[in-house]
Structure formats: C-alpha cells, structure tokens
Amino acid sequence: MRAAEPQIDANPLYRQVKARIVQGLTDGTWKPGEMLPSEPALGSLFGVSPGTVRKALDELTAENIVVRRQGRGTFAAELDDNRILFHFFKLTGDDGVRRFPDSRVTGVDRFAPSPEERAALQLSGNVRVIRIARIRLLDDAPVIAETIAVPTRAFPDLDRLGTIPNNIYALYASRYGRTVARAHEEAKAVNADAAAAKDLNVKPGTALLAVARTAYALNGEPVEYRHSLCRTDGFHYQVDLR
Amino acid sequence: MRAAEPQIDANPLYRQVKARIVQGLTDGTWKPGEMLPSEPALGSLFGVSPGTVRKALDELTAENIVVRRQGRGTFAAELDDNRILFHFFKLTGDDGVRRFPDSRVTGVDRFAPSPEERAALQLSGNVRVIRIARIRLLDDAPVIAETIAVPTRAFPDLDRLGTIPNNIYALYASRYGRTVARAHEEAKAVNADAAAAKDLNVKPGTALLAVARTAYALNGEPVEYRHSLCRTDGFHYQVDLR
DNA sequence: CAGTGGTCTAGACCACCAC
DNA sequence: TGGTGGTCTAGACCACTGA
Numbered sequence: 001m002r003a004a005e006p007q008i009d010a011n012p013l014y015r016q017v018k019a020r021i022v023q024g025l026t027d028g029t030w031k032p033g034e035m036l037p038s039e040p041a042l043g044s045l046f047g048v049s050p051g052t053v054r055k056a057l058d059e060l061t062a063e064n065i066v067v068r069r070q071g072r073g074t075f076a077a078e079l080d081d082n083r084i085l086f087h088f089f090k091l092t093g094d095d096g097v098r099r100f101p102d103s104r105v106t107g108v109d110r111f112a113p114s115p116e117e118r119a120a121l122q123l124s125g126n127v128r129v130i131r132i133a134r135i136r137l138l139d140d141a142p143v144i145a146e147t148i149a150v151p152t153r154a155f156p157d158l159d160r161l162g163t164i165p166n167n168i169y170a171l172y173a174s175r176y177g178r179t180v181a182r183a184h185e186e187a188k189a190v191n192a193d194a195a196a197a198k199d200l201n202v203k204p205g206t207a208l209l210a211v212a213r214t215a216y217a218l219n220g221e222p223v224e225y226r227h228s229l230c231r232t233d234g235f236h237y238q239v240d241l242r
Numbered sequence: 243m244r245a246a247e248p249q250i251d252a253n254p255l256y257r258q259v260k261a262r263i264v265q266g267l268t269d270g271t272w273k274p275g276e277m278l279p280s281e282p283a284l285g286s287l288f289g290v291s292p293g294t295v296r297k298a299l300d301e302l303t304a305e306n307i308v309v310r311r312q313g314r315g316t317f318a319a320e321l322d323d324n325r326i327l328f329h330f331f332k333l334t335g336d337d338g339v340r341r342f343p344d345s346r347v348t349g350v351d352r353f354a355p356s357p358e359e360r361a362a363l364q365l366s367g368n369v370r371v372i373r374i375a376r377i378r379l380l381d382d383a384p385v386i387a388e389t390i391a392v393p394t395r396a397f398p399d400l401d402r403l404g405t406i407p408n409n410i411y412a413l414y415a416s417r418y419g420r421t422v423a424r425a426h427e428e429a430k431a432v433n434a435d436a437a438a439a440k441d442l443n444v445k446p447g448t449a450l451l452a453v454a455r456t457a458y459a460l461n462g463e464p465v466e467y468r469h470s471l472c473r474t475d476g477f478h479y480q481v482d483l484r
Numbered sequence: 485c486a487g488t489g490g491t492c493t494a495g496a497c498c499a500c501c502a503c
Numbered sequence: 504t505g506g507t508g509g510t511c512t513a514g515a516c517c518a519c520t521g522a
Contacts, residue, residue, distance in 0.1 A: 012510060038488060049512045054489090062304065064484050070489045071519035088483055092428075183483045186334075188474040189431035189449035207431035207449035232430040239481055241330055242306055242424040254491060280507060291493045296508090312508045313500035 017046050018056035025065065025076055025179070026219050032173050035073040036066070065181055065218065079169040079180060088169070088183060088215075091144075091230060092238045101136040101143060103166050108132050108159045110152065117149045120214040120225040128152050130159045132168075135199055143235065145199040146228035154178055154223060169215075178223045183215040187237060196229050209237060259288050260298035267307065267318055267421070268461050274415050277315040278308065307423055307460065321411040321422060330411070330425060330457075333386075333472060334480045343378040343385060345408050350374050350401045352394065359391045362456040362467040370394050372401045374410075377441055385477065387441040388470035396420055396465060411457075420465045425457040429479060438471050451479060 011019075021036070023029075030036050039057065043050040057074060060066040064087060068074045077083065085098050092098050113121065113129045121129065129149040136144040148168065150158060155176050158164075165171050173179040190210045197204040208229050215224040230237075253261075263278070265271075272278050281299065285292040299316060302308045306329060310316045319325065327340050334340050355363065355371045363371065371391040378386040390410065392400060397418050400406075407413050415421040432452045439446040450471045457466040472479075 014510075051513075052511060055510085057489095068489060069520085071487080071521080073488060073520095090481070090483070181484070185481045185483060187429065187451070187479040187481070188477075189451040189472075190474075191433075191447070191449045205433070205447055207433045209429070209431040209451075230431075232432075235430075237429040237479075239332070239427045239429070240424065241332070241427060256491080292495095293493060294491085297491085299508095310508060311501085313502080313506080315507060 013048055014052045014055040014059075017042075017048060017053055018059055020046060021056060021060060022065065022218055026177075026217070028177060030076045032076050032078045032179060034076050036076065038073065063181070077179075079167070079173055081167055084167060084169060088180070090185070090237050090239060091235050094234055094236060099138060100166070101138050103134045103136045103164075105132060105134045105164050108164065110159060113149065116212065116227075117225045121149070121151050121222050123151060130155055132158075132164055134164070142200050143231045144228050145196060146226055148224060148226045150224050154221075172223060178217045178221075180215045180223060181218045183213050185211055185213045187211045190229070192229075200229065200231050202231060206231075208232070211237070255290055256294045256297040256301075259284075259290060259295060260301055262288060263298060263302060264307070264460055268419075268459070270419060272318045274318050274320040274421060277317050280315065305423070319421075321409070321415055323409055326409060326411060330422070332427070332479050332481060333477050336476055336478060341380060342408070343380050345376045345378045345406075347374060347376045347406050350406065352401060355391065358454065358469075359467045363391070363393050363464050365393060372397055374400075374406055376406070384442050384473075386470050386472045387438060388468055390466060390468045392466050396463075414465060420459045420463075422457045422465060423460045425455050427453055427455045429453045432471070434471075442471065442473050444473060448473075450474070453479070
C-alpha cells in the first residue's frame with residue numbers, strides 16, 4: 001500500500017493533526033480534565049493512521065498540553081495547584097520544598113496599560129487592562145507583592161467578581177476559556193523602594209527579585225502580564241537547564 | 243512475525259538503546275561534533291529495529307545531546323558558543339540581545355570545598371577542589387563576578403594550564419572528556435558587600451543577582467559548582483516556562 | 485473482561501545533501 | 504547518484520485500568 005498521502009501543506013501531517021487537537025482544546029470541544037478520544041478514534045476522525053496521531057500526542061505531552069495515563073486515556077491538561085506549582089512557580093524554599101502561597105488582594109480596577117503591559121499583551125489603540133494588586137504570604141509573612149494585568153476584551157467581568165481565587169489560572173480556564181499553556185519570565189535584582197519595603201515588611205534598600213511574566217494561552221495569544229517583587233531570604237528562584 | 247522481544251530489563255528497549263548511545267558518547271566512541279552511525283546501522287549494531295533507534299534518538303535530540311541534520315546524519319552535540327549562549331546562559335540584555343561576555347581570570351588554586359561545593363559535587367572525605375575566580379565583562383564593564391569549583395579527580399591539571407579559555411565547557415569536553423549536558427540553577431537577590439561592590443564597580447548595598455549553578459555531565463555526574471554575582475542594570479535573567 | 489495507552493517491528497516514499 | 508534523516512502507514516503484543 002501507499003506509504004503516505006502527499007502533503008498539501010508545507011507542514012507535516014502530524015503537525016496539522018496537532019493543530020486540530022489544539023483547536024479542539026481552545027474552542028472547548030475538550031475542556032481541561034476531560035478525556036480525548038482514543039488514538040484510533042482520533043485517527044479515523046482526522047483520516048490519518050494511529051501512528052501519526054501518536055506523534056502529535058507525543059509533542060502535546062512533551063509540552064504539558066495533554067496528559068496520557070496508561071490504561072485510562074488521554075486527557076486535556078488541568079491547571080491544578082500541582083501543575084501551577086511545578087511548571088509556573090519557580091520560587092522554592094531554601095530547604096527545597098515548594099508551597100502554595102496564600103494571597104491577599106489589595107486592589108482590582110481598570111487602567112490604561114503601562115508601556116510594558118501594552119507591549120507584552122500586544123494591545124493597540126485606546127484599550128484598558130484590568131489590574132489586580134495582591135500580596136502573597138507564606139505562614140502569614142509577606143513574600144511577594146505583585147500586580148497582574150489582563151486585557152478587558154478577554155476577561156470582561158474579572159473586576160466585578162467580588163473575589164479573586166488564589167489559583168487564578170484555573171479561573172482563566174474555567175470562566176474565560178483561556179488556558180495558560182506557557183509563559184516567559186524575566187528576572188532582575190532591585191533595591192526595595194519605600195512602598196515595596198512596607199508591603200513586604202523589609203527595610204528600604206533590601207535586595208528583592210523582580211520578575212516580569214508574560215503568560216500565553218494554548219493558541220499563543222498573550223493573556224497576562226504580571227510583575228512580582230519577591231523576598232529571597234529563605235527562598236530562591238529555581239531553574240533546570242539543558 | 244513476532245511484534246517484540248520480551249523485555250529483559252524493566253526499562254523499555256529504546257531506553258536501553260538510549261543508554262548505550264549515551265555510553266558511547268561518554269566513553270569517547272563518538273566525540274562532540276562527530277557523526278554517529280546511521281539509524282539502520284545503529285539498529286543492526288544493537289539488534290533492534292530502526293524504529294526503536296529512532297525513538298531513542300528522538301529523546302536524545304529533545305535533550306540536546308545529539309543533533310540531527312536531514313540529508314547529512316546524526317551528530318554528537320557540541321558545546322560551541324551558540325549552544326552555551328542559548329542553553330546555559332540565561333542573562334540577556336534588556337534589549338533582548340545575548341552577547342558572550344569576555345572573562346578576566348583573577349585566581350586559580352586548590353582549596354578544601356565549601357559545604358555548598360561539597361554537597362553539589364557529591365564529594366566525601368578529604369578531597370579538594372580547583373577553584374577559578376573570574377570577572378566577566380561586556381564592553382569592558384564588569385557584569386559578573388564568579389567562582390567555579392570542579393573536583394580535582396576529574397580535572398587533575400586544570401590549575402596548571404596557564405590560561406583558562408572563555409568557553410570553559412568546551413575545555414571540559416575536549417581535555418577531560420566531561421561534556422556538560424544539563425545544569426540546575428538557583429537565583430537570589432542580594433545586597434552587594436564591599437568586595438562585590440569593588441569587583442563589579444557598584445556601590446555597596448546595590449541589589450545583585452546571585453546565581454548558584456550545578457552542572458552535570460552526560461552520565462549524570464556533577465562536574466561543576468559555580469557561584470555568580472551579576473549586575474542586572476541593563477541585563478535580566480530570562481526563562482521560558484511550560 | 486474490554487478498552488486504553490506503551491512498545492516494537494517492518495517497510496514505503498519523500499526531502500535534503502554532498503559528491 | 505547514493506546515502507541520510509523525515510514522515511507516514513500498518514499491525515502485533517504487552518501492561519495497566521476500571522467495571
């Protein structure tokens with residue numbers, strides 16, 4: 001039999017399959033935590049062999065977009081606390097233990113975006129962002145002061161919810177259909193100014209880690225720009241390189 | 243025909259193949275930059291099908307241990323400046339440009355390891371480390387002050403070379419057969435003490451990024467513990483998360 | 485027990501590269 | 504032109520899961 005259909009696109013078939021699966025995850029066909037069809041079922045759905053579906057799922061698994069469990073099925077990834085902690089939270093206790101910090105929201109409102117927010121969120125024209133300010137605490141001690149900016153277009157009523165949950169990425173997914181798939185972070189060391197010193201209960205001038213994060217949805221759209229000031233006495237920012 | 247040989251180990255066959263390829267890279271059968279045998283050749287060498295070799299090479303490619311080039315072959319990865327810059331050097335100019343800093347070595351000698359060095363390099367007993375101190379410069383301005391500690395056992399004459407090249411990982415590979423495959427980094431913000439302030443030409447108390455890196459060879463052996471103090475005015479530490 | 489993913493094999497054709 | 508990796512297919516058996 002023929003080994004392969006000729007490729008219509010320049011993209012290999014398995015990448016087209018991958019894109020169609022991402023599309024299904026983006027448009028809500030399969031919601032976070034739900035099971036996808038089996039590999040042969042996806043193969044007949046897309047008109048390709050199971051091996052090609054498998055290669056697409058291999059890449060999606062490597063990117064943490066999908067989770068496969070032997071004997072059970074393939075599932076749309078969830079942004080549960082564990083996933084957040086190990087993939088999107090690089091701050092770790094000096095003893096190596098990672099804990100989920102509590103949060104105390106100090107403000108939610110609409111603003112004109114700062115230049116950084118405008119660039120990171122790819123905004124143009126006269127749009128506004130919803131900006132959340134919060135302090136994060138471990139054992140009731142403040143360790144992070146951060147502001148989170150999201151575009152009003154994608155999150156129309158985020159400022160009218162009353163309460164902002166601690167795990168805000170789960171809210172992005174469940175209420176606004178925006179599943180955070182990846183993020184980019186830039187870190188600097190800065191001396192605490194008066195406001196930061198007060199928020200974090202340190203002396204002015206204390207060295208703090210300033211982290212600027214841009215988070216992206218499954219389809220690549222930027223959904224959040226976050227700026228965090230972190231105490232690093234007793235904590236560190238941890239990265240594995242290859 | 244039979245679909246698969248029964249697995250002797252608990253490990254799947256392709257991981258055994260992967261381990262044997264890593265072994266060949268570790269023991270010098272294939273040196274950095276050299277071409278490996280073709281996929282069918284590796285298959286008959288190890289007595290497995292080409293598909294199984296391919297799966298092993300897929301993983302090695304994902305881990306940047308080998309490089310495949312269509313039409314040419316599969317090659318043992320090299321630690322050239324480009325690889326170093328994009329995989330092991332997270333400091334980037336605020337304009338997004340990455341440049342290779344020059345280095346000025348200020349000291350090379352043997353010491354008893356510090357507790358951090360002892361733990362990271364998994365040393366025991368009464369061994370010593372070779373410790374290199376250097377200042378790294380961009381446009382003749384000091385930006386990083388670092389000490390690099392390596393075990394004397396693996397690097398017996400590193401302190402008698404006279405000169406230490408800027409790209410020290412290429413030296414580890416070519417002279418000592420230790421190819422750095424991955425690393426772990428921990429970052430903190432600290433206030434500059436008097437010595438750091440002098441080295442980096444900043445005022446005492448200035449916030450600096452302190453990065454502690456442990457680097458591992460292909461076989462998982464720790465080969466280097468490095469502590470770096472970095473100015474982050476004009477630079478930032480950059481990470482992508484998934 | 486039936487259904488799922490995990491592994492392994494076998495072989496076809498294509499795209500790219502060096503000679 | 505010949506050799507390489509890149510893609511795609513087809514189908515076998517194994518290991519795990521849950522009813």
